[in-house]
Amino acid sequence: MTDASVSTCFRSLTSLLLKPPATIEVLPGDASIWIPDVEERSRSPFLFTENNLGVPEKELRRSYLFAVPVFSAARKASEFHTLEDPSNHIMSSAIQDLIDSSAVLILMNPAHQTALNARKQLIVRNLIDMGEELKFTAALLSSRHCCKQGELWYHRQWLLRRIYPVPSFPQGLITDMIPDSPNFYLPPNDLSAEIHLVSRACELYPRNYFGWTHRTICILSALVSGRSAASCSGLSLTSPTTVLFITLKHSQRLTEDAESPLLPDRLHLVFGHALTLVRAFPEHETLWQYLRVFWDESDVATAFVTSFVLPLQSPRMTEQESESPSGVQHACRFLEWRNQRLK
Structure with missing residues:
Protein backbone atom coordinates (compact mmCIF):
# COMPACT_ATOMS: atom_id res chain seq x y z
CA MET A 1 0.00 0.00 0.00
CA THR A 2 1.44 3.39 -1.03
CA ASP A 3 1.90 6.33 1.34
CA ALA A 4 -0.95 8.15 -0.41
CA SER A 5 -3.34 5.25 0.07
CA VAL A 6 -2.32 4.89 3.74
CA SER A 7 -2.94 8.61 4.22
CA THR A 8 -6.37 8.24 2.59
CA CYS A 9 -7.09 5.25 4.83
CA PHE A 10 -6.09 7.28 7.91
CA ARG A 11 -8.24 10.28 6.94
CA SER A 12 -11.20 8.04 6.14
CA LEU A 13 -10.94 6.35 9.54
CA THR A 14 -10.68 9.62 11.46
CA SER A 15 -13.69 11.10 9.69
CA LEU A 16 -15.74 8.06 10.73
CA LEU A 17 -14.41 7.97 14.29
CA LEU A 18 -15.23 11.60 14.94
CA LYS A 19 -18.83 11.46 13.69
CA PRO A 20 -18.88 9.59 16.14
CA PRO A 21 -20.47 6.17 15.45
CA ALA A 22 -22.85 4.44 17.84
CA THR A 23 -20.60 1.38 18.07
CA ILE A 24 -17.12 0.38 16.95
CA GLU A 25 -15.86 -3.14 16.34
CA ASP A 37 -15.63 -5.50 -4.16
CA VAL A 38 -12.36 -3.81 -5.14
CA GLU A 39 -13.96 -0.55 -6.26
CA GLU A 40 -15.99 -0.23 -3.07
CA ARG A 41 -12.93 -1.10 -0.98
CA SER A 42 -10.86 1.56 -2.74
CA ARG A 43 -13.37 4.22 -1.67
CA SER A 44 -13.18 3.16 1.98
CA PRO A 45 -11.75 0.02 3.59
CA PHE A 46 -14.09 0.40 6.56
CA LEU A 47 -17.62 -0.86 7.11
CA PHE A 48 -20.12 1.78 8.17
CA THR A 49 -23.73 0.62 8.41
CA GLU A 50 -26.54 2.30 10.35
CA ASN A 51 -23.98 4.33 12.28
CA ASN A 52 -22.05 1.21 13.32
CA LEU A 53 -18.37 1.16 12.40
CA LYS A 58 -4.87 -4.59 9.34
CA GLU A 59 -6.29 -1.24 8.22
CA LEU A 60 -6.27 -0.07 11.82
CA ARG A 61 -2.60 -1.02 12.19
CA ARG A 62 -1.69 0.81 8.98
CA SER A 63 -3.57 3.89 10.15
CA TYR A 64 -1.91 3.66 13.56
CA LEU A 65 1.60 3.58 12.08
CA PHE A 66 0.70 6.60 9.97
CA ALA A 67 -0.83 8.41 12.96
CA VAL A 68 2.23 8.09 15.24
CA PRO A 69 4.47 10.66 13.46
CA VAL A 70 1.44 12.86 12.68
CA PHE A 80 4.60 25.88 20.25
CA HIS A 81 1.54 27.85 19.12
CA THR A 82 -0.36 27.59 22.43
CA LEU A 83 -0.43 31.34 23.01
CA GLU A 84 -1.29 32.22 19.45
CA ASP A 85 -4.72 32.90 17.98
CA PRO A 86 -6.51 29.51 17.45
CA SER A 87 -7.79 30.86 14.11
CA ASN A 88 -4.20 30.88 12.85
CA HIS A 89 -4.03 28.53 9.85
CA ILE A 90 -0.93 26.66 11.05
CA MET A 91 -2.40 26.34 14.51
CA SER A 92 -5.79 25.07 13.31
CA SER A 93 -4.13 22.54 11.00
CA ALA A 94 -1.97 21.22 13.84
CA ILE A 95 -4.98 21.03 16.16
CA GLN A 96 -7.01 19.06 13.62
CA ASP A 97 -4.08 16.68 13.07
CA LEU A 98 -3.80 16.25 16.83
CA ILE A 99 -7.51 15.49 17.17
CA ASP A 100 -7.47 13.04 14.25
CA SER A 101 -4.25 11.21 15.12
CA SER A 102 -5.06 10.92 18.84
CA ALA A 103 -8.41 9.30 17.97
CA VAL A 104 -6.65 6.59 15.94
CA LEU A 105 -3.97 6.07 18.60
CA ILE A 106 -6.60 5.59 21.29
CA LEU A 107 -8.63 3.15 19.19
CA MET A 108 -5.50 1.08 18.62
CA ASN A 109 -4.26 1.49 22.20
CA PRO A 110 -7.01 2.64 24.61
CA ALA A 111 -4.40 2.99 27.37
CA HIS A 112 -2.39 5.56 25.38
CA GLN A 113 -1.97 8.14 28.16
CA THR A 114 -0.18 10.69 25.98
CA ALA A 115 -3.00 10.73 23.44
CA LEU A 116 -5.66 10.90 26.17
CA ASN A 117 -3.83 13.75 27.91
CA PHE A 136 -16.55 9.44 21.21
CA THR A 137 -15.59 7.60 24.41
CA ALA A 138 -18.99 5.88 24.44
CA ALA A 139 -18.31 4.61 20.92
CA LEU A 140 -14.87 3.36 21.96
CA LEU A 141 -16.28 1.62 25.03
CA SER A 142 -18.74 -0.26 22.81
CA SER A 143 -15.73 -2.24 21.54
CA ARG A 144 -14.46 -5.27 23.47
CA HIS A 145 -10.99 -4.19 22.45
CA ARG A 156 -14.80 9.41 30.79
CA GLN A 157 -15.04 10.13 34.52
CA TRP A 158 -12.81 13.16 34.01
CA LEU A 159 -15.29 14.37 31.39
CA LEU A 160 -18.25 13.79 33.69
CA ARG A 161 -16.58 15.83 36.43
CA ARG A 162 -16.26 18.76 34.04
CA ILE A 163 -19.78 18.46 32.59
CA TYR A 164 -21.66 17.78 35.85
CA PRO A 165 -19.57 19.41 38.62
CA VAL A 166 -20.72 19.52 42.22
CA PRO A 167 -18.90 22.23 44.22
CA SER A 168 -19.01 20.40 47.55
CA PHE A 169 -20.62 17.47 49.34
CA PRO A 170 -22.40 17.38 52.71
CA GLN A 171 -20.33 16.05 55.60
CA GLY A 172 -19.92 12.27 55.52
CA LEU A 173 -21.52 11.64 52.15
CA ILE A 174 -19.93 10.21 48.99
CA THR A 175 -16.33 11.01 49.84
CA ASP A 176 -16.64 8.91 53.00
CA MET A 177 -18.09 5.97 51.08
CA ILE A 178 -15.39 5.87 48.41
CA PRO A 179 -12.08 7.68 48.90
CA ASP A 180 -11.23 10.07 46.07
CA SER A 181 -14.78 9.72 44.74
CA PRO A 182 -15.34 11.84 41.60
CA ASN A 183 -16.97 15.16 42.24
CA PHE A 184 -19.94 15.07 39.86
CA TYR A 185 -23.71 14.58 39.85
CA LEU A 186 -25.52 12.76 37.05
CA PRO A 187 -29.13 13.68 36.21
CA PRO A 188 -31.47 10.64 35.90
CA ASN A 189 -31.37 10.43 32.08
CA ASP A 190 -27.59 10.63 31.99
CA LEU A 191 -27.30 8.12 34.83
CA SER A 192 -29.42 5.69 32.81
CA ALA A 193 -27.19 6.26 29.77
CA GLU A 194 -24.06 5.47 31.80
CA ILE A 195 -25.68 2.32 33.20
CA HIS A 196 -26.61 1.20 29.70
CA LEU A 197 -23.06 1.86 28.53
CA VAL A 198 -21.59 -0.22 31.36
CA SER A 199 -24.09 -3.04 30.83
CA ALA A 222 -26.74 10.22 42.39
CA LEU A 223 -26.66 10.12 46.20
CA VAL A 224 -26.04 13.85 46.41
CA SER A 225 -28.35 15.17 49.11
CA GLY A 226 -31.69 16.46 47.84
CA ARG A 227 -31.32 14.91 44.39
CA SER A 228 -31.27 11.18 44.98
CA ALA A 229 -35.06 10.77 44.92
CA ALA A 230 -35.21 12.08 41.38
CA SER A 231 -32.39 9.77 40.37
CA CYS A 232 -34.08 6.71 41.80
CA SER A 233 -37.36 7.53 40.05
CA GLY A 234 -35.58 7.16 36.72
CA LEU A 235 -34.66 3.53 37.40
CA SER A 236 -36.70 0.34 37.41
CA LEU A 237 -37.10 -1.61 40.64
CA THR A 238 -36.43 -4.81 38.70
CA SER A 239 -33.04 -3.54 37.57
CA PRO A 240 -29.87 -4.78 39.31
CA THR A 241 -28.67 -1.20 39.06
CA THR A 242 -31.57 -0.08 41.24
CA VAL A 243 -30.69 -2.83 43.69
CA LEU A 244 -27.24 -1.34 44.10
CA PHE A 245 -28.72 2.17 44.33
CA ILE A 246 -31.16 1.12 47.07
CA THR A 247 -28.44 -0.72 48.99
CA LEU A 248 -26.14 2.30 48.95
CA LYS A 249 -29.02 4.66 49.68
CA HIS A 250 -29.95 2.41 52.62
CA SER A 251 -26.40 2.68 53.98
CA GLN A 252 -26.61 6.45 53.71
CA ARG A 253 -30.03 6.68 55.38
CA LEU A 254 -28.99 4.47 58.29
CA THR A 255 -26.58 7.20 59.32
CA GLU A 256 -29.09 9.99 58.71
CA ASP A 257 -32.36 8.45 59.86
CA ALA A 258 -32.59 5.12 61.65
CA GLU A 259 -36.28 4.77 60.76
CA SER A 260 -37.21 4.84 57.07
CA PRO A 261 -40.76 3.53 56.40
CA LEU A 262 -40.18 3.17 52.64
CA LEU A 263 -37.17 0.90 52.90
CA PRO A 264 -38.65 -2.45 54.06
CA ASP A 265 -41.13 -2.63 51.17
CA ARG A 266 -38.43 -1.87 48.63
CA LEU A 267 -36.05 -4.43 50.12
CA HIS A 268 -38.86 -6.98 50.09
CA LEU A 269 -39.11 -6.48 46.32
CA VAL A 270 -35.36 -6.78 46.02
CA PHE A 271 -35.35 -10.03 48.02
CA GLY A 272 -37.95 -11.50 45.67
CA HIS A 273 -35.88 -10.35 42.71
CA ALA A 274 -32.81 -12.09 44.15
CA LEU A 275 -34.74 -15.36 44.59
CA THR A 276 -35.93 -15.21 40.99
CA LEU A 277 -32.41 -14.66 39.67
CA VAL A 278 -30.92 -17.56 41.64
CA ARG A 279 -33.67 -19.90 40.43
CA ALA A 280 -33.03 -18.87 36.83
CA PHE A 281 -29.21 -18.89 36.97
CA PRO A 282 -28.02 -21.13 39.84
CA GLU A 283 -24.58 -21.52 38.26
CA HIS A 284 -23.72 -17.85 38.88
CA GLU A 285 -21.98 -17.47 42.24
CA THR A 286 -22.46 -13.69 42.22
CA LEU A 287 -26.25 -14.13 42.37
CA TRP A 288 -25.98 -16.39 45.42
CA GLN A 289 -23.84 -13.74 47.12
CA TYR A 290 -26.37 -11.11 46.09
CA LEU A 291 -29.12 -13.21 47.69
CA ARG A 292 -27.19 -13.36 50.97
CA VAL A 293 -27.15 -9.56 51.20
CA PHE A 294 -30.96 -9.39 51.31
CA TRP A 295 -31.65 -12.77 52.94
CA ASP A 296 -34.48 -12.71 55.45
CA GLU A 297 -35.72 -15.79 57.31
CA SER A 298 -39.39 -15.90 56.44
CA ASP A 299 -41.99 -18.26 55.02
CA VAL A 300 -40.91 -17.27 51.51
CA ALA A 301 -37.27 -17.99 52.35
CA SER A 314 -29.16 -33.42 46.69
CA PRO A 315 -26.95 -36.15 45.13
CA ARG A 316 -30.10 -37.87 43.85
CA MET A 317 -30.81 -35.00 41.45
CA THR A 318 -28.30 -36.26 38.91
CA GLU A 319 -29.98 -34.59 35.94
CA GLN A 320 -29.88 -31.16 37.52
CA GLU A 321 -26.36 -31.77 38.76
CA SER A 322 -25.14 -32.56 35.26
CA GLU A 323 -26.81 -29.43 33.90
CA SER A 324 -25.41 -27.12 36.59
CA PRO A 325 -22.54 -28.69 38.57
CA SER A 326 -21.39 -25.28 39.78
CA GLY A 327 -24.95 -24.55 40.91
CA VAL A 328 -24.81 -27.64 43.14
CA GLN A 329 -21.63 -26.34 44.78
CA HIS A 330 -23.13 -22.89 45.29
CA ALA A 331 -26.27 -24.43 46.83
CA CYS A 332 -24.16 -26.46 49.29
CA ARG A 333 -22.17 -23.40 50.31
CA PHE A 334 -25.36 -21.39 50.70
CA LEU A 335 -26.83 -24.00 53.04
CA GLU A 336 -23.63 -24.01 55.11
CA TRP A 337 -23.79 -20.23 55.33
CA ARG A 338 -27.47 -20.31 56.33
CA ASN A 339 -26.88 -22.98 59.00
CA GLN A 340 -24.10 -20.88 60.52
CA ARG A 341 -26.41 -17.88 60.47
CA LEU A 342 -29.19 -19.76 62.27
CA LYS A 343 -26.95 -20.91 65.12
Missing part, protein backbone atom coordinates in the same frame (compact mmCIF):
# COMPACT_ATOMS: atom_id res chain seq x y z
CA VAL A 26 -12.33 -4.14 15.39
CA LEU A 27 -12.64 -6.93 12.80
CA PRO A 28 -10.02 -9.64 12.22
CA GLY A 29 -8.04 -9.63 8.98
CA ASP A 30 -7.94 -6.96 6.30
CA ALA A 31 -10.59 -5.14 4.29
CA SER A 32 -10.61 -7.69 1.43
CA ILE A 33 -12.26 -10.23 3.75
CA TRP A 34 -15.11 -7.89 4.62
CA ILE A 35 -15.43 -5.85 1.41
CA PRO A 36 -14.82 -8.18 -1.57
CA GLY A 54 -16.36 -1.95 11.57
CA VAL A 55 -12.58 -1.48 11.39
CA PRO A 56 -10.50 -4.31 9.85
CA GLU A 57 -7.49 -4.91 12.09
CA PHE A 71 0.56 12.95 16.38
CA SER A 72 4.13 13.71 17.44
CA ALA A 73 4.49 16.59 14.97
CA ALA A 74 1.04 18.01 15.72
CA ARG A 75 1.61 17.91 19.48
CA LYS A 76 4.87 19.84 19.16
CA ALA A 77 3.27 22.38 16.83
CA SER A 78 0.24 22.88 19.08
CA GLU A 79 2.44 23.38 22.15
CA ALA A 118 -3.51 15.61 24.61
CA ARG A 119 -7.27 15.42 24.16
CA LYS A 120 -7.80 16.63 27.74
CA GLN A 121 -5.65 19.67 27.01
CA LEU A 122 -7.66 20.40 23.88
CA ILE A 123 -10.88 20.15 25.87
CA VAL A 124 -9.55 22.55 28.50
CA ARG A 125 -8.72 24.98 25.69
CA ASN A 126 -12.25 24.53 24.26
CA LEU A 127 -10.84 23.03 21.07
CA ILE A 128 -12.77 19.77 21.53
CA ASP A 129 -16.42 19.86 22.59
CA MET A 130 -16.94 17.89 25.82
CA GLY A 131 -20.28 16.50 24.67
CA GLU A 132 -18.72 15.18 21.47
CA GLU A 133 -15.83 13.68 23.43
CA LEU A 134 -18.34 11.92 25.68
CA LYS A 135 -19.97 10.41 22.57
CA CYS A 146 -11.38 -0.89 24.33
CA CYS A 147 -13.82 -1.51 27.18
CA LYS A 148 -11.27 -3.50 29.21
CA GLN A 149 -8.94 -0.53 29.64
CA GLY A 150 -9.20 1.45 32.87
CA GLU A 151 -7.60 4.57 31.37
CA LEU A 152 -10.55 5.02 29.02
CA TRP A 153 -13.05 4.77 31.88
CA TYR A 154 -10.96 7.28 33.88
CA HIS A 155 -11.01 9.62 30.89
CA ARG A 200 -23.11 -3.33 27.18
CA ALA A 201 -19.40 -3.20 28.00
CA CYS A 202 -19.79 -5.93 30.62
CA GLU A 203 -21.69 -8.12 28.17
CA LEU A 204 -18.70 -7.85 25.84
CA TYR A 205 -16.24 -8.53 28.66
CA PRO A 206 -17.94 -9.90 31.82
CA ARG A 207 -14.88 -9.56 34.09
CA ASN A 208 -14.84 -5.85 33.47
CA TYR A 209 -13.65 -4.50 36.82
CA PHE A 210 -13.29 -0.95 35.52
CA GLY A 211 -16.76 -1.00 33.98
CA TRP A 212 -18.44 -2.25 37.15
CA THR A 213 -16.48 0.31 39.20
CA HIS A 214 -17.63 3.06 36.85
CA ARG A 215 -21.23 1.98 37.37
CA THR A 216 -20.83 2.13 41.15
CA ILE A 217 -19.24 5.57 40.96
CA CYS A 218 -22.06 6.87 38.75
CA ILE A 219 -24.72 5.53 41.11
CA LEU A 220 -22.93 7.05 44.09
CA SER A 221 -22.94 10.36 42.25
CA THR A 302 -38.10 -21.36 53.89
CA ALA A 303 -40.16 -22.34 50.86
CA PHE A 304 -37.27 -21.37 48.57
CA VAL A 305 -34.82 -23.54 50.51
CA THR A 306 -37.23 -26.50 50.61
CA SER A 307 -38.37 -26.36 46.99
CA PHE A 308 -35.15 -25.31 45.27
CA VAL A 309 -31.93 -25.29 47.29
CA LEU A 310 -32.26 -28.68 49.00
CA PRO A 311 -33.26 -30.54 45.80
CA LEU A 312 -30.50 -28.79 43.87
CA GLN A 313 -27.74 -29.92 46.23
